Amino acid sequence: MDYITGVNKKEILELSELLDPKLEQSTVKVNGTVHTIRDMGEVAFVVLRKREGLLQCVYEEGVTQFDSKTVKEGAAIEIEGVLQREERAPNGIEIRMRKVRLLSEPYDTLPLTISKWKLNTSLEAKLDYRSVSLRNVRERAKFKIQEGIVRAFRDFLYGQGFTEIRTPKIGAKAAEGGSNLFRLDYFRRPAVLAQSPQFYKQMMVGVFERVFETAPVFRAEKHNTKRHLNEYTSLDFEMGYIDDFTDIMAMETGFLQYMIALLEKDYAKECKLLSVDMPKADKIPTVRFDDAKKKVAEKYNREIRNPYDLEPEEEALISQYFKEEEGADFVFVTHYPSKKRPVYAMDDPANPADTLSFDLLFRGIEITTGGQRIHDYQQLLEKFTNRGMETEGVEQYLNTFKWGLPPHGGLGLGLERLTMRLLGEDNVRETTLFPRDLSRLEP
Amino acid sequence: MDYITGVNKKEILELSELLDPKLEQSTVKVNGTVHTIRDMGEVAFVVLRKREGLLQCVYEEGVTQFDSKTVKEGAAIEIEGVLQREERAPNGIEIRMRKVRLLSEPYDTLPLTISKWKLNTSLEAKLDYRSVSLRNVRERAKFKIQEGIVRAFRDFLYGQGFTEIRTPKIGAKAAEGGSNLFRLDYFRRPAVLAQSPQFYKQMMVGVFERVFETAPVFRAEKHNTKRHLNEYTSLDFEMGYIDDFTDIMAMETGFLQYMIALLEKDYAKECKLLSVDMPKADKIPTVRFDDAKKKVAEKYNREIRNPYDLEPEEEALISQYFKEEEGADFVFVTHYPSKKRPVYAMDDPANPADTLSFDLLFRGIEITTGGQRIHDYQQLLEKFTNRGMETEGVEQYLNTFKWGLPPHGGLGLGLERLTMRLLGEDNVRETTLFPRDLSRLEP
Numbered sequence: 087m088d089y090i091t092g093v094n095k096k097e098i099l100e101l102s103e104l105l106d107p108k109l110e111q112s113t114v115k116v117n118g119t120v121h122t123i124r125d126m127g128e129v130a131f132v133v134l135r136k137r138e139g140l141l142q143c144v145y146e147e148g149v150t151q152f153d154s155k156t157v158k159e160g161a162a163i164e165i166e167g168v169l170q171r172e173e174r175a176p177n178g179i180e181i182r183m184r185k186v187r188l189l190s191e192p193y194d195t196l197p198l199t200i201s202k203w204k205l206n207t208s209l210e211a212k213l214d215y216r217s218v219s220l221r222n223v224r225e226r227a228k229f230k231i232q233e234g235i236v237r238a239f240r241d242f243l244y245g246q247g248f249t250e251i252r253t254p255k256i257g258a259k260a261a262e263g264g265s266n267l268f269r270l271d272y273f274r275r276p277a278v279l280a281q282s283p284q285f286y287k288q289m290m291v292g293v294f295e296r297v298f299e300t301a302p303v304f305r306a307e308k309h310n311t312k313r314h315l316n317e318y319t320s321l322d323f324e325m326g327y328i329d330d331f332t333d334i335m336a337m338e339t340g341f342l343q344y345m346i347a348l349l350e351k352d353y354a355k356e357c358k359l360l361s362v363d364m365p366k367a368d369k370i371p372t373v374r375f376d377d378a379k380k381k382v383a384e385k386y387n388r389e390i391r392n393p394y395d396l397e398p399e400e401e402a403l404i405s406q407y408f409k410e411e412e413g414a415d416f417v418f419v420t421h422y423p424s425k426k427r428p429v430y431a432m433d434d435p436a437n438p439a440d441t442l443s444f445d446l447l448f449r450g451i452e453i454t455t456g457g458q459r460i461h462d463y464q465q466l467l468e469k470f471t472n473r474g475m476e477t478e479g480v481e482q483y484l485n486t487f488k489w490g491l492p493p494h495g496g497l498g499l500g501l502e503r504l505t506m507r508l509l510g511e512d513n514v515r516e517t518t519l520f521p522r523d524l525s526r527l528e529p
Numbered sequence: 530m531d532y533i534t535g536v537n538k539k540e541i542l543e544l545s546e547l548l549d550p551k552l553e554q555s556t557v558k559v560n561g562t563v564h565t566i567r568d569m570g571e572v573a574f575v576v577l578r579k580r581e582g583l584l585q586c587v588y589e590e591g592v593t594q595f596d597s598k599t600v601k602e603g604a605a606i607e608i609e610g611v612l613q614r615e616e617r618a619p620n621g622i623e624i625r626m627r628k629v630r631l632l633s634e635p636y637d638t639l640p641l642t643i644s645k646w647k648l649n650t651s652l653e654a655k656l657d658y659r660s661v662s663l664r665n666v667r668e669r670a671k672f673k674i675q676e677g678i679v680r681a682f683r684d685f686l687y688g689q690g691f692t693e694i695r696t697p698k699i700g701a702k703a704a705e706g707g708s709n710l711f712r713l714d715y716f717r718r719p720a721v722l723a724q725s726p727q728f729y730k731q732m733m734v735g736v737f738e739r740v741f742e743t744a745p746v747f748r749a750e751k752h753n754t755k756r757h758l759n760e761y762t763s764l765d766f767e768m769g770y771i772d773d774f775t776d777i778m779a780m781e782t783g784f785l786q787y788m789i790a791l792l793e794k795d796y797a798k799e800c801k802l803l804s805v806d807m808p809k810a811d812k813i814p815t816v817r818f819d820d821a822k823k824k825v826a827e828k829y830n831r832e833i834r835n836p837y838d839l840e841p842e843e844e845a846l847i848s849q850y851f852k853e854e855e856g857a858d859f860v861f862v863t864h865y866p867s868k869k870r871p872v873y874a875m876d877d878p879a880n881p882a883d884t885l886s887f888d889l890l891f892r893g894i895e896i897t898t899g900g901q902r903i904h905d906y907q908q909l910l911e912k913f914t915n916r917g918m919e920t921e922g923v924e925q926y927l928n929t930f931k932w933g934l935p936p937h938g939g940l941g942l943g944l945e946r947l948t949m950r951l952l953g954e955d956n957v958r959e960t961t962l963f964p965r966d967l968s969r970l971e972p
Contacts, residue, residue, distance in 0.1 A: 229694070252944075290660070491605070
């Protein structure tokens with residue numbers, strides 16, 4: 087009988103293992119993909135791309151046992167050689183090659199020059215050749231940082247007593263109303279793709295008190311802007327037993343602080359590669375919607391056109407204002423007008439035309455919408471009625487309130503937008519692995 | 530200017546904090562939902578449901594300042610009272626109530642009796658009233674354990690140098706072929722929902738070497754069985770630079786070992802609540818597909834009807850065989866026939882009718898399919914041609930091989946099925962928060 091007993095330790099060493107000073111002058115085995123070759127005649131520098139970074143290997147005529155077709159750009163190879171210190175090489179080490187073994191070979195030269203420091207190509211080409219463009223070490227570093235953001239979100243919330251949930255993406259009805267929905271045929275029944283896990287996470291507050299989800303959402307919006315996607319990752323949480331909606335903002339601030347610390351610790355290499363200008367989140371100013379509008383109208387001599395919503399330019403100016411006045415990277419804008427917020431938003435008892443809700447702006451763009459929700463059954467039912475909204479198909483959601491839900495609130499955070507602003511990119515597609523927009527459905 | 534500076538410490542204590550012996554006899558504040566009330570006349574036991582468990586509170590006539598409508602089942606309340614040891618209460622403590630504040634009240638009695646140890650109701654009723662049935666502490670514990678499984682998957686793979694990726698769920702083409710796809714209209718273009726992240730994770734092996742994703746997948750299968758869902762969570766990984774397909778099985782075994790340790794450590798309370806019979810994964814037997822068929826045919830006197838696939842009954846018998854012969858909870862079945870595996874599966878050079886692939890069976894049911902993939906461009910193209918498959922729409926996938934990919938393989942693991950078998954349930958809907966099947970699209 088044969089058994090599998092767990093992960094086997096391999097002879098092959100990863101980059102972080104090679105940095106052990108004890109290995110100097112010893113013979114090691116490594117593998118990787120040939121990232122670039124610089125041929126100097128009797129000597130050639132072969133740079134391997136490994137998951138942790140680049141590794142310089144040196145071919146020497148007469149020393150390296152070598153088959154000419156083995157070493158070409160894009161080939162996956164295994165090398166046996168002697169590890170040496172070399173200050174001019176990446177990470178300060180190089181491998182003097184002895185033996186080379188071909189693991190896999192390419193059939194064509196790459197359509198992009200990925201070994202350049204900056205990929206010198208258009209966004210369209212980057213996206214068309216996604217599996218190649220991401221082989222550029224700076225391009226791929228963006229998505230390591232994105233991993234770090236999600237990891238921080240989860241780890242922070244686990245620590246705060248949240249439970250991770252998984253809610254369905256195909257449903258009969260939508261959480262936010264009827265517009266912007268992708269529709270599909272579900273065994274001859276009409277169905278839609280979830281534009282938000284809103285209803286489900288509220289229903290689960292009655293079970294777990296605090297819940298979160300990190301999952302795709304789908305919006306059939308016909309915008310083709312630099313900040314909209316038709317499928318994106320929403321970092322969502324919902325928490326019960328709040329005193330008021332500032333508890334939600336406090337939790338988000340705690341997450342941002344945790345995220346910054348995690349990125350600085352575990353993703354320092356990638357942050358350095360991309361020269362990330364790490365924001366500060368030790369104290370985030372809050373400003374009421376109306377005040378924010380007035381402040382930027384005054385300071386930047388700008389007319390208020392729409393009193394019920396923020397135009398993208400206004401969001402940018404509010405961010406600029408708080409950067410100039412307070413040195414702030416983030417700003418919470420609170421008390422959005424009720425008519426622009428979804429039915430489940432809690433209206434401010436002091437002024438029912440406003441809601442106990444907020445957006446978080448980060449360097450000029452909205453990355454989060456959140457707030458307190460209505461938890462009283464009668465109050466919620468009234469608001470559905472006042473807005474002329476159907477309750478058909480959302481009975482299970484509404485009944486949950488009839489059977490009791492604590493005061494609660496939550497938020498949704500757009501992962502790709504947060505990554506975009508953190509990395510100083512101006513198009514959300516730069517920080518999306520395989521973006522979906524009006525024109526792009528492939529790869 | 531007002532600022533938000535991070536999570537505020539609250540006066541309210543959680544269950545784990547209340548267990549601090551230093552708090553005995555002191556006045557504390559807690560909140561929660563009234564789970565059950567036992568009225569003894571001058572004394573009443575009010576059990577609060579909190580996210581960490583149940584907390585007994587004691588109402589005493591004349592001592593508790595009390596408004597009769599405040600304390601009813603389903604109400605969210607805040608209590609101020611004196612903490613005392615009480616061996617007969619859950620967790621050995623109780624709160625002698627002084628003040629009660631109503632946070633939120635229900636408008637109707639619950640449709641299910643959730644305070645019973647076992648929810649005495651049908652699966653249909655459980656699913657129809659999902660936001661209520663999960664308030665039963667054993668029902669909700671299932672999903673804490675499910676959280677632990679996913680957490681273990683991620684944490685283990687982070688530690689093994691994997692990168693977490695997010696691949697699109699809407700696409701132009703499918704990874705596995707044309708059947709079982711949900712179709713939708715994407716801005717007047719035909720599109721499908723992803724049945725697997727297969728093509729994307731392979732493309733990303735050339736970038737990150739090792740990748741994983743934990744996300745929903747969609748299968749328009751018309752089965753209505755106890756083990757099929759039309760939307761489920763797939764735990765997927767793909768890894769480059771493998772020596773052979775046993776590396777994939779070794780990695781999965783490592784994950785299972787890590788998962789068992791994490792559940793025993795961080796989810797001990799839930800495992801105890803559900804009397805989880807924790808499996809062993811220190812050594813997992815492997816058996817070839819053909820041998821497995823023969824073994825069960827011989828031992829259980831059973832005819833082999835279909836030599837190319839395993840019937841559900843055969844899977845159950847193979848598990849039974851290895852439980853009886855080896856005391857094994859898991860068994861890897863290897864070398865599945867090529868004609869039953871997808872186009873990208875690597876055929877066995879020693880016998881091209883077989884593949885270098887495997888399924889993992891767990892207590893009678895398949896929970897994982899995995900194996901080595903073809904990494905050579907010409908070989909993959911030939912297999913597409915031999916099967917008469919179109920390459921239109923999958924050019925970006927195929928080109929990735931033209932530009933070089935290392936030897937690699939991976940697997941997909943059905944989260945709900947793994948949870949089901951771990952908890953000894955016999956219907957996958959029992960371990961799905963909001964299942965989607967042929968008849969169920971709500972809640």
